Amino acid sequence: MSRRTSRKAFAVEDYDLAATLNSGQAFRWVKYGEGWTTVVEGRWVTLVQTGKGIEARVVEPVRDWGWLSDYLQADVDIDSITASFPDDEPMRAAVEACRGLRLLRQDPWECLASFILSSNKQITQIRQMVASICERFGEKVKRDDGDEAAHAFPSAERIAALSEKDLRECRLGYRAPYLLKSARMVADGAVDLSRMREMGCEAAREDLLRLPGVGRKIADCALLFAGGYQEAFPIDVWIMKALKELYFPRKRRVTPKRLQAFSATYFGPHGGYAQQYLFHYMRKRAGRA
DNA sequence: CTCCAGGCGCCTT
DNA sequence: AAGGCGCATGGA
Numbered sequence: 050m051s052r053r054t055s056r057k058a059f060a061v062e063d064y065d066l067a068a069t070l071n072s073g074q075a076f077r078w079v080k081y082g083e084g085w086t087t088v089v090e091g092r093w094v095t096l097v098q099t100g101k102g103i104e105a106r107v108v109e110p111v112r113d114w115g116w117l118s119d120y121l122q123a124d125v126d127i128d129s130i131t132a133s134f135p136d137d138e139p140m141r142a143a144v145e146a147c148r149g150l151r152l153l154r155q156d157p158w159e160c161l162a163s164f165i166l167s168s169n170k171q172i173t174q175i176r177q178m179v180a181s182i183c184e185r186f187g188e189k190v191k192r193d194d195g196d197e198a199a200h201a202f203p204s205a206e207r208i209a210a211l212s213e214k215d216l217r218e219c220r221l222g223y224r225a226p227y228l229l230k231s232a233r234m235v236a237d238g239a240v241d242l243s244r245m246r247e248m249g250c251e252a253a254r255e256d257l258l259r260l261p262g263v264g265r266k267i268a269d270c271a272l273l274f275a276g277g278y279q280e281a282f283p284i285d286v287w288i289m290k291a292l293k294e295l296y297f298p299r300k301r302r303v304t305p306k307r308l309q310a311f312s313a314t315y316f317g318p319h320g321g322y323a324q325q326y327l328f329h330y331m332r333k334r335a336g337r338a
Numbered sequence: 339c340t341c342c343a344g345g346c347g348c349c350t351t
Numbered sequence: 352a353a354g355g356c357g358c359a360t361g362g363a
Contacts (some may be wrong), residue, residue, distance in 0.1 A: 073344060168345035171362060175344080178360095222359030227346080264346050285344035304353085328344075 054193060059123045061102040065149025070096075072329045074274045075153055076179045077202070078164050086199075088183075090116045090156070092190040093199040108193045122154050130279075134323045135315060139295040143323075150329055152322055153274060157242040158235060159202040160275035161257070164267045165228050166221060167311040175183035181219035186211065205242075208232035227262025234260055245271075250278040265309070273321040276303050281321045282312045288324060291331045 070078040070085050077087040084097035084104075085164035094117065095106045105117055118124065127149075134140045166178045179202075186207055208216075209232040216225035234240050239261055245253045253276055257268040265284075272281035284292075284305060292312065297303045316323040 164344080167343095169343055169358080170345095170360080171343045174361065217359090220360065222361095223346095223357090224359080262346065266345060270344075285342070286342095287344065308352095332344095 051108055053108065055109065055115070057105045057111070057114045058099070058101065058104045059105065059121065060117065061121075063127050063149045064098075064103060064121075064123075064151055066096060067146075068147060068149060068329065069151045069153065072150060072325060073332070074270075074325065075155060075160075076176045077159075077183070078173070083244055088187075088190050088199050088201050089120055091188075091190060091201050093190050094301060102208040104259040108191050119154055120153055125151065125161070127151065130319045130322050131326075133317045133319050134326070135317065139291075139327070141286075143326040146333060147326050147329045150326060152279070152325055154277055155275045156202070157245050157271060158205050161235075161242065161260075161263070161267070161271040162202070162205075162228060162232070164270040165231055165260075166224050167267070168224060168262070178219060178221055182208070182216070182221075185219060186215075205232045205235040208238035209293050224262065231260040231262055233249045245276045246264075250276070250280055252280075253278070257290050269321075273324075279319045279321045280313075282309070282316065282324050283321070284308055284312065285328075287328055287331050291327045295327075 051084055054238070066085065069224050075087075078085045079087065082097075084095055086093070086095045088094065092107045092109065092111075097104045103121065103123070105114070122338070131144050131193050134144065142248075161177065163179050167175050170178070183200040183202055186203040188203075188207075189198040190201050192199050208228065211229065213225050213229055216229055219225075221228060235242055248256070250272055254268050254272055257263050257271055258265070267283075269281040269283035272278040273283060289305065289308065292308050293300075296311070296315075312320060
């Protein structure tokens with residue numbers, strides 16, 4: 050371990066690190082001893098949950114930890130958010146089962162690109178595809194534990210310069226041309242992800258929907274997990290099932306459009322957060338079956 | 339073996 | 352506007 054190593058303790062309560070990093074919002078965190086590791090903002094990071102919060106370690110000296118605090122959303126008051134959820138039986142059960150689950154604030158391009166790969170795939174397979182493009186095309190990042198190197202998520206510019214064949218070799222299948230074309234549109238400025246957080250949820254969504262391979266669901270994932278728009282409510286097969294079962298149990302045909310309209314108002318200003326609780330709750334229930 | 343996966347785009351009605 | 356289908360690949 051190098052003496053340049055830098056550490057930081059984030060004092061956070063009600064923060065379940067394992068649940069948060071494994072809840073299908075980020076795909077690059079891997080178990081590392083007692084904690085977790087990945088690359089964030091070009092740095093190799095390890096995190097450990099402690100009694101007092103989260104302890105972080107990076108290789109290079111760090112003065113300002115704002116980038117990681119922001120990523121972890123360490124300053125968010127989770128109680129005020131869960132308190133804004135509708136007071137009904139399904140939400141109470143979800144909050145009870147997922148106490149400490151948080152939303153991260155991820156890099157827009159990494160988040161968007163990862164979810165372009167997510168279509169029609171299980172979370173373990175999304176992880177594999179993402180790992181594959183990072184290992185082959187991501188810049189090397191120094192680590193100090195004897196392992197060779199970690200890899201950053203490849204930039205839009207880097208992916209834009211590849212061929213469809215390069216990406217298909219990462220087993221992306223029919224998603225390869227979607228990722229390639231979207232990377233080129235982001236790289237040449239046709240869609241400006243750096244403005245996503247300022248332009249407002251609706252305008253940002255409209256922009257994202259211009260990208261090939263990005264529909265309503267994937268756009269909402271980027272808006273929620275990277276843009277900080279907590280009103281974005283991604284509806285996937287799990288949430289579809291949850292909403293039907295929990296809120297429309299005796300209706301035979303509930304259209305996605307109807308559910309989108311329902312969720313937009315029913316779950317309140319932090320609806321996307323509520324969505325993440327429902328998603329994780331459903332997956333947990335299915336997992337122990 | 340079959341079924342389906344944190345969907346999308348395109349083609350029919 | 353709404354519904355159906357193909358898509359690459361690989362867990363379960």
